[in-house]
Amino acid sequence: MKEIYLDNAATTYCRDEVIEAMIPxxxxxxxxxxxxxTVGLRAKESLDEARNKVASLINADPFxxxxxxxxxxxxxxxxxxxxxxxxxxxxxxxxxxxHAVLHTCEALEKEGYEITYLDVNQxxxxxxxxxxxxxxxxxxxxxIMFANNEIGSINHIKDLTEICKERKVAFHxxxxxxxGSIKIDVKDLGVNLLTLNGSKIYGPKQTGIxxxxxxxPIKPLIHGGGQERNLRSGTExxxxxxxxxxxxxxxxxxxxxxNKRLTELRDYLIEEAIKKVPKTFLNGHPTERLPNNVNLTFxxxxxxxxxxxxxxxxxxxxxxxxxxxxxxxxxHVIISIGLPYEAAHGSIRFTLGKTTTKEDIDKLLEILPNAxxxxxxxSPICLTVEQVLENRK
Numbered sequence: 371m372k373e374i375y376l377d378n379a380a381t382t383y384c385r386d387e388v389i390e391a392m393i394p395x396x397x398x399x400x401x402x403x404x405x406x407x408t409v410g411l412r413a414k415e416s417l418d419e420a421r422n423k424v425a426s427l428i429n430a431d432p433f434x435x436x437x438x439x440x441x442x443x444x445x446x447x448x449x450x451x452x453x454x455x456x457x458x459x460x461x462x463x464x465x466x467x468x469h470a471v472l473h474t475c476e477a478l479e480k481e482g483y484e485i486t487y488l489d490v491n492q493x494x495x496x497x498x499x500x501x502x503x504x505x506x507x508x509x510x511x512x513x514i515m516f517a518n519n520e521i522g523s524i525n526h527i528k529d530l531t532e533i534c535k536e537r538k539v540a541f542h543x544x545x546x547x548x549x550g551s552i553k554i555d556v557k558d559l560g561v562n563l564l565t566l567n568g569s570k571i572y573g574p575k576q577t578g579i580x581x582x583x584x585x586x587p588i589k590p591l592i593h594g595g596g597q598e599r600n601l602r603s604g605t606e607x608x609x610x611x612x613x614x615x616x617x618x619x620x621x622x623x624x625x626x627x628x629n630k631r632l633t634e635l636r637d638y639l640i641e642e643a644i645k646k647v648p649k650t651f652l653n654g655h656p657t658e659r660l661p662n663n664v665n666l667t668f669x670x671x672x673x674x675x676x677x678x679x680x681x682x683x684x685x686x687x688x689x690x691x692x693x694x695x696x697x698x699x700x701x702h703v704i705i706s707i708g709l710p711y712e713a714a715h716g717s718i719r720f721t722l723g724k725t726t727t728k729e730d731i732d733k734l735l736e737i738l739p740n741a742x743x744x745x746x747x748x749s750p751i752c753l754t755v756e757q758v759l760e761n762r763k
Contacts, residue, residue: 373684374730378723379519380688385572391616395609402605413608420615424579427618429555436580436598437611441546441567442470444580447591448542448563449474449513455587458510464488464496465706467515468544492762493655494523494707501533511540516548520703520719521654522663531560540586546570550621551629551660562586573617577610632661632722639664639731646739649755653717662722669753671716671745679741685734688719708762712751
């Protein structure tokens with residue numbers, strides 16, 4: 371039985387080209403970039419090359435690239451670092467952010483900061499007027515994700531940053547999910563801080579960056595030898611940095627062609643699933659969404675039960691963010707777009723990737739109708755699409 375992996379928003383495999391690029395830095399070019407000797411200087415040269423490459427890919431200055439141990443650390447440095455550096459105790463984010471953002475903001479609330487959690491529209495997007503009305507004199511930072519990790523909806527980041535520029539408020543965006551699908555130009559976006567990670571772009575886990583626009587006030591969370599502009603002390607993970615850089619480079623080279631392929635598969639899955647399985651609908655924006663993301667609600671079932679059913683057939687999917695998979699609570703994202711708890715529990719995320727084929731999607735579509743039918747037969751819930759979507763409005 372072939373394993374069909376449709377959980378690429380949780381993590382991707384590490385590409386062969388990425389692994390090959392990393393291998394020399396485990397045994398041959400293993401030096402510490404801070405050491406003033408031949409081996410260390412070789413590592414320093416590779417580190418500088420990687421920083422220059424990442425900067426050129428996202429249209430930044432190399433000075434503005436801080437290598438981190440993944441997206442979560444990058445987000446923490448962005449939010450906590452700005453909070454420590456700026457006067458003011460008000461931060462704005464949205465209700466559907468990744469928990470790396472939400473839990474960091476909750477930690478600041480315990481320290482006396484006031485956090486505004488913005489509502490989103492029915493598609494999971496932050497509306498411009500909502501942000502405008504929330505900015506205050508003491509607002510120091512706005513953190514809004516580029517694309518949602520659960521429902522795939524894309525925010526209008528450039529328009530949101532314009533509002534913040536007018537009010538002289540720093541803007542951070544978590545672009546981890548967008549990184550492999552949208553070519554990022556930090557100057558065009560107008561952001562002060564931007565987070566990317568390697569595990570969503572076929573790179574190594576626990577790798578990533580924080581882009582920090584020159585002049586943005588920020589203080590370190592990790593103290594020590596002063597690496598990474600004194601913002602992230604510790605001996606640099608050269609193999610991981612090389613792997614992250616190679617993965618980002620490859621994703622940009624293949625972006626247009628791969629996005630076209632994934633979008634066709636995505637739309638085929640959405641259309642056929644809704645056609646074959648009654649009482650099913652799409653979550654997130656119908657067009658302003660990531661090319662690989664399909665989040666469907668199957669009414670009158672428990673999503674976890676469907677996941678187990680699919681898993682028996684070798685199909686791997688998820689009911690939300692992998693970071694919260696240990697809880698049985700419904701997705702905070704699905705609840706925030708207006709679905710009732712009973713409907714939110716039936717939401718499943720299928721995220722396609724490089725190995726996904728039409729045959730894989732056809733296999734999923736072959737299994738889904740009967741799986742959902744069997745689960746509905748033992749379900750005490752009976753909702754209609756009309757009443758659920760009416761509530762969402």
